[in-house]
Amino acid sequence: MAITFKVNHPVTTDQFIGLLESSSLGERRPIHDRDCMDGTISNSNLVVSAWDDELLVGIARGVTDFHYACYLSDLAVHQHYQRSGIGKRLQSLTQEQLGPLCKLILIAAPAANSYYRRLGYTHNDRCWVLDAGVTIGN
Numbered sequence: 429m430a431i432t433f434k435v436n437h438p439v440t441t442d443q444f445i446g447l448l449e450s451s452s453l454g455e456r457r458p459i460h461d462r463d464c465m466d467g468t469i470s471n472s473n474l475v476v477s478a479w480d481d482e483l484l485v486g487i488a489r490g491v492t493d494f495h496y497a498c499y500l501s502d503l504a505v506h507q508h509y510q511r512s513g514i515g516k517r518l519q520s521l522t523q524e525q526l527g528p529l530c531k532l533i534l535i536a537a538p539a540a541n542s543y544y545r546r547l548g549y550t551h552n553d554r555c556w557v558l559d560a561g562v563t564i565g566n
């Protein structure tokens with residue numbers, strides 16, 4: 429299996445949705461909201477992808493300023509290709525695009541919660557999320 433990795437190579441909305449479904453991450457993403465999925469892939473400014481020939485088999489979808497913070501909004505690997513080093517490589521290639529002070533920040537899916545510590549991430553109790561639709565209070 430020869431996997432090719434690409435930085436900011438075009439990924440269509442259908443390819444992106446297909447990968448989310450095949451990785452199981454689709455259960456946790458609004459994959460039936462086409463407008464949302466179009467927007468997430470087209471507005472990401474650092475997308476590292478993994479390909480088996482023409483098939484998209486992995487993605488690290490980042491939103492970043494390249495200097496201070498990179499929010500890794502999706503990390504997904506096709507279930508038939510998991511645990512073969514693709515996820516790790518997607519993250520190291522992402523990191524290579526960033527400046528020396530730039531952090532990677534993400535919210536883990538429950539099934540992947542123990543994955544990140546072994547790669548060197550630290551857990552942060554002070555991460556806060558304001559859910560969509562919640563009005564900022566006083």
Ligand SMILES: CC(C)(COP(=O)(O)OP(=O)(O)OC[C@H]1O[C@@H](n2cnc3c(N)ncnc32)[C@H](O)[C@@H]1OP(=O)(O)O)[C@@H](O)C(=O)NCCC(=O)NCCS
Nearest residue numbers: 451453504505510511512513514515516536537539540543
């Ligand atoms: C989580 C995910 C991105 C990891 O990518 P991957 O290519 O399968 O993982 P890698 O091959 O890079 O794994 C690196 C190491 O972590 C381990 N690992 C992989 N998935 C793991 C998990 N879910 N939990 C704990 N450890 C895991 C691997 O066994 C491997 O260990 P090794 O180096 O000792 O062999 C991928 O399995 C996936 O897409 N899962 C479903 C969607 C998901 O949960 N995405 C994360 C959203 S935050």
